[in-house]
Every structure is written in structure tokens, then in C-alpha cells.
Amino acid sequence: LIVDASQGASRPMPETLFGIFFEQEINHAGAGGLWDELVSNRGGFEAGGPNTPSNIDPWSIIGDESSVTVSTERSSCFERNKVALRMEVLCDSRGANICPSGGVGVYNPGFWGIFLCQNIEQGKKYKVVLYVRSPGAIDLSVSLTSSNGSRTLASSNVIASSSDVSNWTKKELLLEAKGTDPHSRLQLTTARKGVIWLDQVSAMPLDTYKVQGHGFRSDLVEMLLDIKPRFIRFPGGGCFVEGEWLRNAFRWKESIGPWEERPGHFGDVWNYWTDDGLGYFEFLQVGLAEDLGALPIWVFNNGIGISHNDQVDTSTVLPFVQLQEALDSIEFARGDPDSRWGSVRAAMGHPEPFDLRFVALGNEDCWKKNYWPGNYLRFYYAIKRAFPDIKIISNCDGSSRQLDHPTDYYDFHVVYTSSSNLFSMSHKFDHASRNGPKVWAFVSEYAVTGKDAGTGSLLAALAEAGFLIGLEKNSDLVEMTSYAPLFVNVNDRRWNPDAIVFDSYRQYGTPSYWVQQFFAESSGATLLNSTLQIDSTSLIASAISWQDEKADKKYIRINVNFGSNAVTLRIYVDGMDPNVARLSGLTETVLRSDNVMDENSFENPEKVRLLFLFLLENAGEDIEVELSPHSFTS
Ligand code: AHR
Known part of the structure; x- marks a missing residue:
């Protein structure tokens, strides 16, 4: 491998080369995942399915019909979120109908029923918020318990007089766990006869990322953060943004403002409900674009449903909703x-504008519907008129032909x-x-x-590394790359x-994931001219250099061996500025394992990972x- 490190032979790679694609609701990436809400259908009690507009699942009742009845009513104080839970307690702590010990009420098992519910850890604090109303005084026990309710991990009470709660009242409690259980549940119980309305019940650990008690799962x-996404x-992608049917597409206006006012929606492609807390x-802002230091790329619907069940006529796309919604x-x-x-x-606490520079018009719908070209052009020109500096991303592939419509990307x-296909696609952009x-x-x-991938194999990762090396070499054209999907909750793969x-x-x-971590340094690094002197279909190399300011070191990094034989590679580096950065050592970083199909797991999470092997001086x-x-x- 000949590497020319002289300045004339090198060029900077885009600052945005490596980023992430976060599909909010696939695999429970957001709800029951990164968004650290422990309550599923967190008390809006309006989770719906494709055919049932509203239900209380997975909330369940504690007590039998002689002691408690539960129903829903459209009586909430939240206009966009009208359904509340009405609980009529028929038993009492004394008298003829004595409540069972522990009282009666409802519980929420989190996202995974009895298999894996809410993770509660000893010593950690949990913030519970709920809205309550009652004509009489209440004594409601709020507790985190084991999955069958037999062991109480944390508990507190909402005690209020009838005048306190005659109107909807917000109650906030901080519960400290006295035990650990990854399979726990949240219970709301009472042994006092009467009627209680409940709405918007939320429970979050206090140690959510940056914002206490409301936000992202820190781990x-x-x-x-470790993959430094730009x-x-x-x-x-198409599925969440567009919906099988447009009525189930993500609507940003319903996902902002106070969380209690967000109606949530049913994602009809991956088939589950999200409360749109995220x-x-x-x-x-929180934890994502701003906190990660990553630029937001906002993908929105342009009036086409993903499976193309429906579409909006170009002549009505503006007054209908999509175009105005995008501009807003x-x-x-x-x-x-x-x-x-x-x-x-600003009213949500962020008067400074966000650094939004890129928007994507739709996803995977290029020319797929009659109204696509008309819709695309209407969006394109309207956005450029209102925000001339915004960069627009078309989802038509321009790598093998010139596009017939205007776009920036x-x-x-x-x-x-497959792995062999992706590895060979490392040359995809050589001739684009x-x-x-x-057009980037x-x-x-x-x-x-x-x-080839199983549920995440070394083989897959090597092919991806090869593909990415090819993209680095073509980064005069390729400005951004992101692996997909990012997250999976094993309970809903x-x-x-x-x-x-x-x-x-x-x-x-x-x-x-480890490959992504490896390429974290590539964005903004310098691509050096490099040539492999052997003809190989299983070896690929790029040479890049970057300065680690803290360590005051200049790194050069290189190659993937996709083949089944060992290779001895001689690397010649020409043109290094001898005063500044002579090669003085070699740190070898490898991603390898005994078997090419090896995977990581909860039991063995780092079976395949990057190893930093040795440093050769001089x-x-x-x-x-x-x-x-x-x-x-490398
Ligand atoms: O990444 C999973 C899915 O793949 C996305 O929803 C879609 O854009 C693509 O088809």
C-alpha cells in the first residue's frame, strides 16, 4: 500500500461524513427505549390500534368487580387528550365490603407485560406525575412493585381533601427504590370508597440524560456519544414518517408542547402506539441534535404514504396540511x-434557533405515485422561497443518472x-x-x-467497514452516511x-456498532492518496489522518481484509512533513473474532469489539x- 501523505495529494473529508439515522418508532427505539418513560400508554388511556381508536392497554385492574370498576370517559382537562380513567372503588377500609389488603386499583406493567417490564434499581429515585380528580377526599398509594405486586420496591401516598382534588390536580412524587427488579410495575391503589378520575400518569427515573426526571435513558x-455522530x-425513514396510511403518519405539531397535551399516535407500519413524549x-434539543453535537436532518412527509395506499393531490397539498406543516x-x-x-x-424554553440546515422531502417515494413529481416540486420551491439556505434532500438516486428535478443532495x-454485495459496493461511487x-x-x-448478518455478525461488520472505506475515498461526492436501524429492544425485534x-x-x-465507533474520527479528517499495489477483491484500504489535539498525535489509519487468508501488507508512506509528523509508532486496532459469524450478546457483550493491540515505537x-x-x- 503506497500512501502519499504530502499536502497536495490530500483533501479534507466532509465534517458531516458519519452520523446516525434514528427511526423513532421501529423496534421500540423511542417508546420503551431511548425515551425513558416507564409507563406504557402513560395514562392518556387513549392508545389505539388500527381498528380500536382508544383503549387502556396494558393497564390492568387490581381487585374484582365487587370491589372496583374501571372505565374511560372523555372528561380530561387536556383538550388534545380527552380520555381519562374513571375508577369507582366499591370497597372500603371498614364496613361491610372491606377492601383486600393492599387495596384495589390499577397497575401498569411497562412495555413488556410480564416478561420484562420496568427496570427499578435500589437507591435510584423515580419521578411519578399524575393528574387526579375526585368529589371526595383521597388516599392513593403510588408504588413500584415486583411484577406480580407481591414485593414493594418504592411507595408514596397522594393524600388530599375533597376541596384539593375537586378539579383536575397535578401531583408529583419522588419515589426512592429500596430494592432492585428489572421486571417491576407501577401500581395506583386505594382502600377508600369513592370515585377517582386519573389521567396522564408518567414515571421516569430521575437520572435521565441531562434533564432530571424527564428525558432520555442515559446508558x-x-x-x-461514543460514536460521535455529526x-x-x-x-x-419512510415507514414512520409516512405511515401505511397518511392518517397514521408522524405529525410534528402533535408532538410538541407539554407532554400531557400530546395525543400520541399509532404507527401503522411497525404496529404499535407511541405517546410522542419524544x-x-x-x-x-434534548440529548439528540444539540447535546450530541449532531446537526439535525429533518425528514418529512410530502403527501405520499409509504406503502402508497394513499397520496395527496398536488393541487391540494398546500391547503390540506403537508406543505404548510413543513414550512411551519x-x-x-x-x-x-x-x-x-x-x-x-421559545415558550418551550429554547428562544435560540436550532441549527437546522437540512430537510429531506419524503422517503423512498421517488416517482412511486402520480402526484410525487408535482408534490416534490411544490415543496422544493416553497421551501427555497421561504428559507433559501436550507439544503434539500431528494430520495431519488442520482448516482447512476442525472436527476430530472432540482435538489442539493x-x-x-x-x-x-448481503455481505459480499455490500463489500463490492465500496466501489459504487468510483464512477458516479x-x-x-x-449534488452531494x-x-x-x-x-x-x-x-450473513444473523442478529449482528462480524462478517456483516467487516463488509460495512469495507463499504465505508469506499465511501471515504469518494467523499468528494458522498457527504453523509448513516447505518440503519440504530436501536432494537429485544422484546420487539x-x-x-x-x-x-x-x-x-x-x-x-x-x-x-463497533465499526461506527471506529469511523467516528473520520468526519472532517484528511483523506490521503493511497494505492494498493495488488489486485485484490478482498482487501480494501484508505489512508486518513487526523490530529488528536489532546494526545498531540497524528494518526494514519488503514484497511479491511475481507478474505479468509491472512495477508502481510507492506505500507510505504511518502510525503510526510518530517518536521511535523513523521511516523513514530503504530497502534494496531483490530476488529476480529474466532468465527466470522460471531455475535455479541447480553451475556458476552464484547466478544467482537475493537481491540487496541500494541504500539511499535520508531x-x-x-x-x-x-x-x-x-x-x-488499522
Ligand atoms: O430502516 C428500516 C426501514 O427501511 C425504514 O423505515 C425505511 O426507510 C427502509 O425501508
Whole structure:
């Protein structure tokens, strides 16, 4: 491998090269995942399905019909969230109908029924919020218990006089756990006869990321921080953003403002309900775009449903909802605090505009419906007129032909394929057109899938590393890349494989995750000219350098051996500035394992991970490296 490190032969790679694609609701990535709400259908009591508009699942009743009855009523104080729970307690602590010990009421088992529910840890504090109303005095016990209610882990009481709660009243409690149980539940019980209405019951650990008691699961955010994403594409791909049917598409306006006022919606592609606690604002701010230091890439619906069950006629796309909604969303993110939607953002505590520079018009719908071209152009021109500097991403692939519509970026996806195919696609952009007006490429979804991948194999990760090396070499054209999907809750695996695997209390990265971590330094690094002197279909290398300010070191990193034989590689580095950065050592980083199909697991989370092996002092300009079969070495 000849590496030319002289300045003339190198060029900077885009600052945004490596980012993440966060599809909010697939695999319970958001609800029951990164969003640390422990209560499922958190008390809006309005979770619906495709055919049932409203239900209280998975809330269940404690007590039999002689002691308690439960029903829903449209009597909540929240206008966009009208359903409340009415609980009539028929028993009492004395008299003829004595309540069972522990009282009667309701419980919420979290997201996974009796299999895996809410994770409660000894010594940790939990914030519970609920809204309550009653014509009489109440004594309501709020507790976190084991999955069958037999062991109380934490408990507190809401005691109030009838005048306190004759109107809807918000109650907030802090519960400290005296025990640990990853399979626990939240109970609301009483042994006092009367009627109680409940609404909007939320429970979150106090140690949510940055914002106490309301926000993201810290351990999962830490994993994102480790891969240093430069952008975050959200809230989804076609499936979440567009919906099978447009009526089930993500609507940003219903995902902002106080959480109690968010109606939630049913995602009809991945088939589950989300309360939209993680909404447009949270993506732009808390823990995600701003806290990760990642630029937001906002994907919105352009009037086409993903499975193309329905579409909106171009002539009505503006007055209907989509186009105006899109323009308003940009104003919400970047408008002046005095503007109509900028003021809503300011009222949510963020007067400074967010740094929204990119929007994607739809997903996977290029030319798929009659109204697509008309809709695309209406969106494109309306956005450019209102926000000339916003960069627009089309989801038509421009790598093999020049596009017939204006755009700043084209989205090259979906690359979900076998390992050999993805590895060979490392050359995909070598010959892509560089003529005509500059249009950048965004490789927004890729992964090895199928039998090569299992639920996340080394083989898959190596092919992805090879593909990414190819993208680095073509980063004069490719400006952004993101692996997909990012998260999977093992209790609801709708898509396989994924980068980060978790349950209610554990998490690990698949080998693909470790590859992402490895490439974290590439964004903004310098690409050096490098040539492999052998003809190989299983070896690929790029040479990049970057300065680690803290360690005052300049790194050069190199290659993947996808083949089943070991390779001895001699590396010649020319043109290093001898005064500044002579190669003085070699740190070898490898991703390898005994078997190419090895995977990580909760039991063995780092079976396949990056290993930092050794440091050779004074290695000089020429280096010999042994590349193990099926390995990624640097
Ligand atoms: O990443 C999973 C799905 O793949 C996305 O929802 C969609 O954009 C693509 O088809």
C-alpha cells in the first residue's frame, strides 16, 4: 500500500461524513427505549390500534368487580387528550365490603407485560406525575412493585381533601427504590370508597440524560456519544414518517408542547402506539441534535404514504396540511422567537434557533405515485422561497443518472444486502457522475442483512467497514452516511440486525456498532492518496489522518481484509512533513473474532469489539502489518 501523505495529494473529508439515522418508532427505539418513560400508554388511556381508536392497554385492574370498576370517559382537562380513567372503588377500609389488603386499583406493567417490564434499581429515585380528580377526599398509594405486586420496591401516598382534588390536580412524587427488579410495575391503589378520575400518569427515573426526571435513558445516550455522530436523521425513514396510511403518519405539531397535551399516535407500519413524549422538539434539543453535537436532518412527509395506499393531490397539498406543516416546522426550528412558530419553541424554553440546515422531502417515494413529481416540486420551491439556505434532500438516486428535478443532495438508499454485495459496493461511487451542478450524495440507510448478518455478525461488520472505506475515498461526492436501524429492544425485534441492542436494563453494541465507533474520527479528517499495489477483491484500504489535539498525535489509519487468508501488507508512506509528523509508532486496532459469524450478546457483550493491540515505537516510514483473515485492522 503506497500512501502519499504530502499536502497536495490530500483533501479534507466532509465534517458531516458519519452520523446516525434514528427511526423513532421501529423496534421500540423511542417508546420503551431511548425515551425513558416507564409507563406504557402513560395514562392518556387513549392508545389505539388500527381498528380500536382508544383503549387502556396494558393497564390492568387490581381487585374484582365487587370491589372496583374501571372505565374511560372523555372528561380530561387536556383538550388534545380527552380520555381519562374513571375508577369507582366499591370497597372500603371498614364496613361491610372491606377492601383486600393492599387495596384495589390499577397497575401498569411497562412495555413488556410480564416478561420484562420496568427496570427499578435500589437507591435510584423515580419521578411519578399524575393528574387526579375526585368529589371526595383521597388516599392513593403510588408504588413500584415486583411484577406480580407481591414485593414493594418504592411507595408514596397522594393524600388530599375533597376541596384539593375537586378539579383536575397535578401531583408529583419522588419515589426512592429500596430494592432492585428489572421486571417491576407501577401500581395506583386505594382502600377508600369513592370515585377517582386519573389521567396522564408518567414515571421516569430521575437520572435521565441531562434533564432530571424527564428525558432520555442515559446508558443509551452514552452509546451514541461514543460514536460521535455529526448529524442525526430523524424521526424516521419512510415507514414512520409516512405511515401505511397518511392518517397514521408522524405529525410534528402533535408532538410538541407539554407532554400531557400530546395525543400520541399509532404507527401503522411497525404496529404499535407511541405517546410522542419524544417529539420534534426533543429531537432538536434534548440529548439528540444539540447535546450530541449532531446537526439535525429533518425528514418529512410530502403527501405520499409509504406503502402508497394513499397520496395527496398536488393541487391540494398546500391547503390540506403537508406543505404548510413543513414550512411551519422549519420556522419552529429556526424562526425568530417573535415569529409565529418560533415563539412556540421559545415558550418551550429554547428562544435560540436550532441549527437546522437540512430537510429531506419524503422517503423512498421517488416517482412511486402520480402526484410525487408535482408534490416534490411544490415543496422544493416553497421551501427555497421561504428559507433559501436550507439544503434539500431528494430520495431519488442520482448516482447512476442525472436527476430530472432540482435538489442539493440525493439519498442513496436502501442498501440492505448481503455481505459480499455490500463489500463490492465500496466501489459504487468510483464512477458516479461528477459532471453538472454539484449534488452531494447521502447514503442514509445501509447494513448487511439476511443470513450473513444473523442478529449482528462480524462478517456483516467487516463488509460495512469495507463499504465505508469506499465511501471515504469518494467523499468528494458522498457527504453523509448513516447505518440503519440504530436501536432494537429485544422484546420487539421488528427489524434485524441493528447497531445497539437493549432490554429494560442492559445494552450492547453489535460488531456493526463497533465499526461506527471506529469511523467516528473520520468526519472532517484528511483523506490521503493511497494505492494498493495488488489486485485484490478482498482487501480494501484508505489512508486518513487526523490530529488528536489532546494526545498531540497524528494518526494514519488503514484497511479491511475481507478474505479468509491472512495477508502481510507492506505500507510505504511518502510525503510526510518530517518536521511535523513523521511516523513514530503504530497502534494496531483490530476488529476480529474466532468465527466470522460471531455475535455479541447480553451475556458476552464484547466478544467482537475493537481491540487496541500494541504500539511499535520508531516503526519508521515502511511498516509491515499482518492482517488476520476476516479482520479490520488499522
Ligand atoms: O430502516 C428500516 C426501514 O427501511 C425504514 O423505515 C425505511 O426507510 C427502509 O425501508
